[in-house]
Amino acid sequence: MLAQVSPWYAHAAQRLAAAPAHALTAPARMEWSTCPGLGPGAEILGRDLRGKHILELGCGPGHNVAHLAKHRQAHVTGVDLIGLQVRRARSHYGHIAGATFAAGHALHHLQATGRTFDAIYSVFGAVGLVAPALLLAAISRRLQPGGVLAFSVPHPARAGRHPSTDGRPREDYVTMPDRTRLPVARWEFDTRTWAAHLSRTGLRITSAQELRHPHRAPWPTTLLITARKR
Ligand SMILES: C[S@@+](CC[C@H](N)C(=O)[O-])C[C@H]1O[C@@H](n2cnc3c(N)ncnc32)[C@H](O)[C@@H]1O
Numbered sequence: 001m002l003a004q005v006s007p008w009y010a011h012a013a014q015r016l017a018a019a020p021a022h023a024l025t026a027p028a029r030m031e032w033s034t035c036p037g038l039g040p041g042a043e044i045l046g047r048d049l050r051g052k053h054i055l056e057l058g059c060g061p062g063h064n065v066a067h068l069a070k071h072r073q074a075h076v077t078g079v080d081l082i083g084l085q086v087r088r089a090r091s092h093y094g095h096i097a098g099a100t101f102a103a104g105h106a107l108h109h110l111q112a113t114g115r116t117f118d119a120i121y122s123v124f125g126a127v128g129l130v131a132p133a134l135l136l137a138a139i140s141r142r143l144q145p146g147g148v149l150a151f152s153v154p155h156p157a158r159a160g161r162h163p164s165t166d167g168r169p170r171e172d173y174v175t176m177p178d179r180t181r182l183p184v185a186r187w188e189f190d191t192r193t194w195a196a197h198l199s200r201t202g203l204r205i206t207s208a209q210e211l212r213h214p215h216r217a218p219w220p221t222t223l224l225i226t227a228r229k230r
Pocket residue numbers: 008009057058059060061062063079080081082085104105106107122123124125126129130
């Protein structure tokens with residue numbers, strides 16, 4: 001557990017030490033990768049998101065929560081493990097109607113919340129960082145029938161790596177704002193393995209896209225998966 005918490009805490013603490021968080025305007029686009037403008041936007045969560053209830057698992061500074069609340073008129077809750085990140089997200093976007101932020105582990109939040117959602121998503125967030133059998137089952141229980149799960153993860157074949165062939169997490173790194181790296185455990189599956197895990201929890205995979213950062217060819221950098229609750 002400590003190995004999972006520390007890098008994310010260190011990341012948030014470095015960011016806040018570098019620059020105090022202040023109010024921001026909501027980004028005009030939802031991003032699924034670290035390369036702005038790459039791939040689809042919010043439309044993969046549904047064509048009309050007005051009044052929909054949406055949950056982000058691992059929201060960090062809350063940019064996508066802000067976009068969905070401000071520009072798509074959705075009711076969005078962003079959850080993050082690190083209280084400092086949640087404070088940062090509230091400083092940036094707490095003024096936007098429909099945007100709410102909560103501190104907690106994604107799995108615990110899903111287990112404790114009494115509500116269901118039209119869509120749940122993760123952008124390099126909790127999906128891939130928490131045991132998939134547990135997290136996907138908890139997500140599935142909190143999705144309405146027909147609800148959408150979308151998540152992006154670092155591509156399992158990025159920089160010449162290979163997807164896991166067993167069910168265990170692999171060592172990966174989080175790059176800190178000061179460019180040092182700290183280890184994290186990450187489940188790194190190919191699309192077929194994600195589809196099998198999704199299917200076991202009542203979720204049917206509906207798309208899988210490989211996004212390529214234009215300066216990091218020839219390998220794909222991000223895997224973006226959507227699924228629907230049966
Ligand atoms: C790489 S950042 C991505 C942040 C945000 N989704 C974005 O795109 O800007 C990963 C975030 O996931 C959070 N996180 C990691 N494990 C988590 C967990 N088990 N539950 C909730 N949040 C988690 C971290 O604290 C961190 O803020």
